[in-house]
Amino acid sequence: MELFLPHGPLGGRVASIASKSQLQRLLLCAALADRETVVHGASDAADVQAMCRCLRALGARVTADGKTLRVQPVTEQAHGAADCGESGATLRFLLPVAAALGRETTFRLHGRLPQRPLGPLWEALEAHGVRLSRPAPGELLCAGRLESGHFLLPGDVSSQFFSGLLFALPLLSGPSELRAATPPESAGYIAMTLAALRRFGIAAEPLPDGWAVPGGQRYRSPGAVRAEGDWSNAAFWLAAGALSRPVTVTGLQAESGQGDRVILEDLRRFGAEVEQNADAVTVRPAPLHGCSLDVRSTPDLAPPLALLAACAAGTTRITGAARLRYKESDRLASIAAALRALGADVRDLPDGLEIAGGRLTGGTVDACGDHRIAMLAAIASARCDVRLRGAECVEKSDPHFWQTLAGLRSGTEESR
Template identity: 40%
Template sequence: MITIEPNRLKGTVTVPPSKSMAHRAVICAGLAKGQSVIRNIQLSDDIIATMEGVRAFGATIEQTGNTLIINGCGLDTTRISQEIDCNESGSTLRFFVPLATLFEGSTHFVGQGKLGQRPLETYRELFEHQGLRYEAGTSKQLDLTIQGQLKSGTFEMRGDISSQFITGMLLTLPLLDGDSKIEITTHLESKGYIDLTLSVLSAFGITVKHDDGYKTFKIKGNQHYQARDYTVEGDYSQAAFWLSAQLLGNEIKVEGLDQDSLQGDREIVRILEQLGANEEERIIDGSQVPDIIPTVALAAALSKGKTKLINLERLRIKESDRLVATQKELAAIGAQIKIVEDQLHIEGVKSLKGGAEVWSHKDHRMAMMLAVASTVCEEPIQLKDPECVKKSYPDFWEVFKEVGGRTDEWSMG
């Protein structure tokens, strides 16, 4: 538990590297033959999980500052069995499940928190269809064992559960014997993350073709990842907290972002412009940007007029039920916010009262949103489980204090 005193922020923040792009670059380098250098890496819990995953496949990784030197396994498939601890990283789990079929023997996946409760049905059905071993434990904790060689072919996949399944297959299929095709059977959500995948694949020498509507992906088989030097760009998902703080009156300058980035969460810039306009009513579609919705909800809570955040179904299957968590914690400090089906309906108020105990729900994005919320509260807030920011932004609290955030150190344990 920490106490956060209301205080306006002032200063310059350099945003951390994109976690999404770092996951993908580490995997591609780990599967390449030869040495890659990945620059601008932050060792969050999620990225550490992915690093341990490629080590399980036989890659070696050395760290020098914020640079990783990765000697890839070159797809030496003779490793007999391995265990991969995904911690709480959904990306690590969903990317590595199909990749593990490239190797002989079984792979056992374990994890922490709610990871074992996040949907994996897409892979279970795929594995059963190809006659591969897929054994999931019965507890809520992740306990999954897979075995068998994935075969090339045509794969029908939903696009409205998580784009991570599609990325997992795009990482894997180019390495199989024979050509493959992915056909998307529903509306594709989080298209921006697929663009990131295609961008990193291309950087490491892999070619994937797709139609304009992202309904069909054609993947040539027998391709090889090529080692290279790669620099990870700044993360718009994390920048969203500081950019929202700007809108709320904090004097924060944000550096380290690529204005031409393919990251879907770059949409935060346009959304905040919309919230800053003096409109009486606005509708914001959250289907493509679920990770920034908590901080968008905070900004909307202090914007003039009414805001409807729609298409938020996928918030329910994140590290927490973010739909419920966002409504509950913002309401606790004075926001006028309610859940209507899979939407958040928000009526702007002039200020937030604070003076309450709030909970991160052990969700890194909730913790950071509530930290920014504290800067516009009238009274201090007490935040339970603040340390969960380690999942994606390990030095968040240090940066928060450097620009004027006031936290009670004693109660951080």
């Protein structure tokens, strides 16, 4: 789908969507629990729907009821292949879980997912009793049963490898240790996993370089859980507030454990005006200036931060972003290409970008099948005309994105 987004101001109020990352974790815990769980904060994002499909394939029952999801735990009866769509988290979380349950499972992978890194997790699983193979293009077969023991993973590839094992290891009969060979990047996402586990009664004891996970644990449902507002998605709307007219995003918890809440600190470093209360944030435009940003722990913030950099006075360096080359697109290359297409001066770094701020002149952006590149281009329309190819990819995380953008173009409050 191609859209023309004429240059025009963006401003108003946005209700945050439920955190995609937190929902995926809560749904998985609920499917492993001892009784039904009601999950408040339903989402029709493609990644959340992928998790629901795959949990059903493993034998759970997941039904939508308005803005809630009811999850009946996994039974002995599996229901065919697990279609992960393009969701890396779904695959990396459920691969160890299926192995811990002893379920022979075929995972179906789409888009760039078959090419995204899996090697360290694959090797760790095969070293502990699991047999993995690729019987056909876009398929991954998991067989055997995961055995407890000592697991060692690199910390600089994907935090999702750690999360997947943290979900699976409590299900095993014996104790395990999960250690990081190097400090884990995106540590906030592992913290989100540990928080979800605690809500379902699962213990993982911290070690200097990892966790000790007792075996024989049972997931115990708290009855009902609620997903927070999504700081990763909100970052784009907050960036619009720094570039155009004031934007308020509601439903964002000030004390959230989501790492991407640091977008507020980053906005202040650029010079934007930020006001926060218990569950809402307002950002107002102000003269922006370049700065240096390390996104090692918050790589999903790189696209909106890069756009701010392109509109700020001076030069901005974004580093710690090498892992972005293995997202839905080579996201570093896609960010650079999008900004150059709009008239920005961008230089590639080994692990990031150097962006000389100035005036965007407009142009045509290819989303490269990456929802966060499409969102970057959409917010850029606050400063220039944008023609966007592949706009439909926003459905991966926010199917209502274009409706919300239209509300901000008219300056009205957008309800979800």
